[in-house]
Amino acid sequence: MxxxxxxxxxxxxxxxxxxxxxxxxxxxxxxxxxxxxxxxxxxxxxxxxxxxxxxxxxxxxxxxIPSLRLADTHCLEICAGPNCGRHAALAEAAEKLRSVKITVKFVPCMRMCGQGPNIRWDGKCYNHADEALLRQLTEKER
Ligand code: FES
Incomplete structure (x- = not known):
């Protein structure tokens, strides 16, 4: 689950x-x-x-607690649900952003399908995401 x-x-x-x-x-x-x-x-x-x-x-x-560790990376989550997942260009752009400082994860439907494609950057949701938004959010980390 x-x-x-x-x-x-x-x-x-x-x-x-x-x-x-x-x-x-x-x-x-x-x-x-x-x-x-x-x-x-x-x-x-x-x-x-x-x-x-x-x-x-x-x-x-x-x-x-020694076994707990804090990440010093940013987290970019890309909705890979049935609607958002159709935007292959966004997924490809996200893949290129993977780095030491940026973790990229493809996650199940974020349940905001009507406003997709959707992403989450460090826990904050962004609707109608595109490559320009990805560049803007990650600009300081590339
Ligand atoms: S498919 Fe992306 S929010 Fe549902």
């Missing part, structure tokens, strides 16, 4: 997060596993907001 951040947050809140630090740690481990072995910085702020804690709290947990 594909990892869904919102469902994971709800689940670990029921398990006691953020008061129960083992639940917070388990959520961070899942986030890390889902993102290829490191936790993207943007996700830390998203999780902090969802859990109602300061980002510095989650960063402290990550620093204290």
């Amino acid at each position: 594909a990892w869904n951040m919102e469902e994971a947050i709800v689940y670990y809140k029921k398990q006691g997060a953020p008061a129960d630090q083992s639940a917070v740690t388990a959520l961070l481990r899942e986030a890390q596993a889902e993102h290829g072995g490191t936790i993207p910085a943007y996700l830390v702020s998203t999780l902090a907001e969802a859990l109602g804690v300061k980002e510095s709290f989650l960063l402290a947990v990550i620093r204290r």
Whole structure:
């Protein structure tokens, strides 16, 4: 089953997060596993907001647990759903952006099909994406 951040947050809140630090740690481990072995910085702020804690709290947990690692890369997610996935030029442009600083992932339908093609850059969604938008977002990292 594909990892869904919102469902994971709800689940670990029921398990006691953020008061129960083992639940917070388990959520961070899942986030890390889902993102290829490191936790993207943007996700830390998203999780902090969802859990109602300061980002510095989650960063402290990550620093204290050696197996948790913070990524220093940006994350570009490209919707590969049935509608967005038809835009081959966008996928090809995204592939060319893969680098040490940019992780590119093709993800299932983002459920905004009418506004596609859709992408997510460091956790923020962009609709009607095209190659010019990709260049604009990644300009500083190339
Ligand atoms: S196919 Fe991209 S949002 Fe559904």
